[in-house]
Amino acid sequence: MLIKVQHRDPNQIMKLSRLGCFHQSKLSFLRSFIREFKDWEFKSEIFELDKEGYGTAVYSVSNKERTYSLVCFANKLDDTERSDRVIATKWDAAFVIHDGLPSKDDIDRLRENVPKQEVGRCSFKELALSRANRSVRVFNHVIDSLSNGIQPNKKLLSEVGYLYRTTAVYGSGKFGLADRYRIKDRPEINGPFRIEMMLVYLVRQFTFDQVNHIAHKKNPNQSVKLDLEISRQLGIGNSTGLGMAPFIINHPALLHQWIYVREEALRQIREIKKVSNDDFEMFKTFLELSKKNISNWNTDSEFQNVKINQLKEDIQKFENNCLNNITVEKEFFWNEMYKWVEKNLTHEGVEYIVSLMMEPYDNIINLLVPQMSSDEDHYFDIPTNRSTDQLKTSIEKSYPDIIRMDFSIDKSNENFWYISKNKEEPRLASRFDEPGSELEQPLAIARDIKELHARLSSHKNEELSKFLEENSDLRHVVRRCHIVEKLPYAEIQDNSIGSELMPIDMLRLKLSFFGAQKFDPRSDKWLRICMYQGAPLMHEINKSNDTWIYN
Amino acid sequence: MQSSSEINTISKRAARAVGYSWGVAEEVGKCISSIEMFGISGVENLNNYLKTIKGIEPEGPKQIEKTNKLNDKSLCPIYTGLKLIDNYKSVEEIKALKFINLDYPLLLLPFVNKLSYLIGKRIEISIDDINAECNLNSCVLADHQIKSLIIKKANTVKINILENEDSFSSKTWNELYEMSTETFVEETEQSKQTGAGAGLRDND
Numbered sequence: 001m002l003i004k005v006q007h008r009d010p011n012q013i014m015k016l017s018r019l020g021c022f023h024q025s026k027l028s029f030l031r032s033f034i035r036e037f038k039d040w041e042f043k044s045e046i047f048e049l050d051k052e053g054y055g056t057a058v059y060s061v062s063n064k065e066r067t068y069s070l071v072c073f074a075n076k077l078d079d080t081e082r083s084d085r086v087i088a089t090k091w092d093a094a095f096v097i098h099d100g101l102p103s104k105d106d107i108d109r110l111r112e113n114v115p116k117q118e119v120g121r122c123s124f125k126e127l128a129l130s131r132a133n134r135s136v137r138v139f140n141h142v143i144d145s146l147s148n149g150i151q152p153n154k155k156l157l158s159e160v161g162y163l164y165r166t167t168a169v170y171g172s173g174k175f176g177l178a179d180r181y182r183i184k185d186r187p188e189i190n191g192p193f194r195i196e197m198m199l200v201y202l203v204r205q206f207t208f209d210q211v212n213h214i215a216h217k218k219n220p221n222q223s224v225k226l227d228l229e230i231s232r233q234l235g236i237g238n239s240t241g242l243g244m245a246p247f248i249i250n251h252p253a254l255l256h257q258w259i260y261v262r263e264e265a266l267r268q269i270r271e272i273k274k275v276s277n278d279d280f281e282m283f284k285t286f287l288e289l290s291k292k293n294i295s296n297w298n299t300d301s302e303f304q305n306v307k308i309n310q311l312k313e314d315i316q317k318f319e320n321n322c323l324n325n326i327t328v329e330k331e332f333f334w335n336e337m338y339k340w341v342e343k344n345l346t347h348e349g350v351e352y353i354v355s356l357m358m359e360p361y362d363n364i365i366n367l368l369v370p371q372m373s374s375d376e377d378h379y380f381d382i383p384t385n386r387s388t389d390q391l392k393t394s395i396e397k398s399y400p401d402i403i404r405m406d407f408s409i410d411k412s413n414e415n416f417w418y419i420s421k422n423k424e425e426p427r428l429a430s431r432f433d434e435p436g437s438e439l440e441q442p443l444a445i446a447r448d449i450k451e452l453h454a455r456l457s458s459h460k461n462e463e464l465s466k467f468l469e470e471n472s473d474l475r476h477v478v479r480r481c482h483i484v485e486k487l488p489y490a491e492i493q494d495n496s497i498g499s500e501l502m503p504i505d506m507l508r509l510k511l512s513f514f515g516a517q518k519f520d521p522r523s524d525k526w527l528r529i530c531m532y533q534g535a536p537l538m539h540e541i542n543k544s545n546d547t548w549i550y551n
Numbered sequence: 552m553q554s555s556s557e558i559n560t561i562s563k564r565a566a567r568a569v570g571y572s573w574g575v576a577e578e579v580g581k582c583i584s585s586i587e588m589f590g591i592s593g594v595e596n597l598n599n600y601l602k603t604i605k606g607i608e609p610e611g612p613k614q615i616e617k618t619n620k621l622n623d624k625s626l627c628p629i630y631t632g633l634k635l636i637d638n639y640k641s642v643e644e645i646k647a648l649k650f651i652n653l654d655y656p657l658l659l660l661p662f663v664n665k666l667s668y669l670i671g672k673r674i675e676i677s678i679d680d681i682n683a684e685c686n687l688n689s690c691v692l693a694d695h696q697i698k699s700l701i702i703k704k705a706n707t708v709k710i711n712i713l714e715n716e717d718s719f720s721s722k723t724w725n726e727l728y729e730m731s732t733e734t735f736v737e738e739t740e741q742s743k744q745t746g747a748g749a750g751l752r753d754n755d
Contacts, residue, residue, distance in 0.1 A: 173556025384637040442573035465637035475574020
């Protein structure tokens with residue numbers, strides 16, 4: 001007998017309190033990037049840095065058909081000028097992914113523009129743009145140690161986790177970069193953020209090459225290279241602010257694909273009738289290994305520490321009360337285990353176990369990863385020949401909790417999203433204390449859906465085209481209703497402007513799909529993470545077995 | 552060069568800034584980036600148009616009819632375009648439509664192109680003496696000069712929905728078909744017996 005497992009209910013999964021508990025998994029983009037590119041050739045093409053490490057470097061990634069290059073520009077930056085804020089105008093290093101191998105003219109052109117980031121211009125030949133700052137705590141210590149012939153302090157390195165942290169990674173048409181449509185049909189790009197993941201991976205290699213170079217120039221006779229095992233345990237940090245949050249609201253079709261694929265993976269795994277002992281052993285091995293990542297998860301954030309402790313307690317509870325009492329002899333073992341987890345653990349624990357359940361199943365995951373891209377344009381048109389009654393029914397089905405929210409009270413309307421004039425970046429402000437709410441971005445989806453639902457009550461059985469004539473101000477959410485009808489995980493089922501909003505839940509959702517670990521909130525609006533910690537180095541990527549995240 | 556994504560975003564925000572709703576502004580962004588892809592001056596026309604309507608309330612036709620005009624002002628190409636795509640079923644029934652006094656008529660072009668896609672038929676559009684043809688939102692055929700034009704107003708814009716008909720005669724088709732048969736192999740008695748795979752009698 002087989003069982004039919006349903007996808008989990010979007011109205012439960014798409015709550016921010018749940019999405020803010022997502023963890024990296026086999027679906028994460030860092031991991032799928034390495035799986036996709038592990039057989040490509042990675043090379044250092046140009047490395048022209050002065051003794052202090054300033055200059056230009058180029059790395060290439062090639063197969064028989066195509067080459068991508070990372071072009072790096074490392075510049076002198078006074079400590080007083082270093083800032084992770086998006087309003088910064090100077091960085092320790094700036095990077096761009098160039099489509100092909102750059103000519104000398106390309107490099108000269110990029111040198112003039114890439115270090116300027118948002119105020120420079122790239123061309124359709126460039127695919128992603130980024131900048132990064134050194135971790136002052138670690139960078140100088142590593143140079144001093146290596147130049148004196150000793151390896152740096154592992155404990156310090158472990159606390160920080162990286163030599164550099166990026167403060168933005170731009171792609172898809174920003175600042176003149178190539179639009180996604182130019183490259184989306186390339187098979188190796190068939191997954192979201194592949195180019196951005198490539199950039200971060202190559203930047204990581206640059207950071208190692210740069211410290212080795214500076215240490216050697218400082219003391220050619222005595223210096224040593226950074227130990228390979230230490231290097232592997234270093235990733236690239238990332239400081240992420242509110243810019244990421246509107247992205248997931250503005251890309252509903254893409255958000256759906258990410259969540260849907262995760263839910264589909266879980267559904268398929270729960271439907272496995274006979275689970276092999278090897279698969280169960282693999283699950284247990286990764287659970288054990290992953291505990292190291294939790295114990296090394298350092299943050300000053302009280303919010304995050306509560307979650308980390310919840311996770312630790314959940315894992316303990318899971319091991320004592322579930323894992324040690326079950327065997328794979330039972331049919332639909334994963335399904336039984338999942339049901340126990342859902343009933344007994346917090347969201348942190350549930351989503352952690354869901355991620356781990358995917359580990360043994362390359363056969364399921366590899367078929368799903370290519371479905372994690374989406375074309376928003378495909379869902380843009382509003383079917384205006386439908387009736388207002390149909391739309392109202394659809395809203396009641398898709399947004400059951402949202403239409404019960406009360407937006408007549410101030411706390412439901414506490415915040416508004418806007419774009420700052422000086423940096424053209426998304427910001428969140430208090431509607432009642434700060435100016436600018438008349439220029440609010442269309443991100444208050446729950447409020448506007450609720451309003452749409454109310455107005456539809458007085459437009460019974462009209463053609464939607466007629467309704468839109470008189471209610472043009474709600475056109476953006478009419479569009480979304482039709483998207484979420486087809487793509488049930490396209491919408492966050494929460495209030496994005498309420499007083500209880502934790503924007504970092506939105507950031508964590510996106511970053512978990514990137515494959516980030518060790519979320520370190522610095523406030524409720526920005527956080528630091530680490531990417532590629534434990535990943536194979538450039539010279540050994542072809543040996544990667546996709547388990548590096550647990551190294 | 553500005554990317555398509557930048558053109559979309561900036562057009563959307565600018566449209567919102569002069570008073571269109573966010574939902575309408577989203578349509579404007581898509582439309583302008585799409586005609587720029589065809590090499591038509593969407594950004595120039597939009598910029599000029601948005602400057603002229605600051606402080607006034609642009610309008611489209613109240614409802615789609617054979618001849619569309621406003622009594623006291625000219626038609627807004629954005630609201631007119633939206634009216635066309637939102638009412639594409641009525642438009643298909645009317646077949647030939649006329650718009651009198653339409654501001655910045657090139658801004659109507661991407662909406663007509665979208666309309667062509669929604670209806671599934673090619674559409675001829677004439678903007679006074681300039682002619683173009685929209686083909687299922689995948690291309691716009693037009694007089695070459697259209698590329699650099701900024702047209703402030705059209706006295707008359709006509710759109711005509713073309714029926715899906717062959718552009719060639721049946722004689723031409725037959726000639727081409729005959730040529731194509733030269734790739735076929737003549738049947739023999741044996742190939743009739745064994746080549747097709749299915750049984751010779753289907754009533755067994």
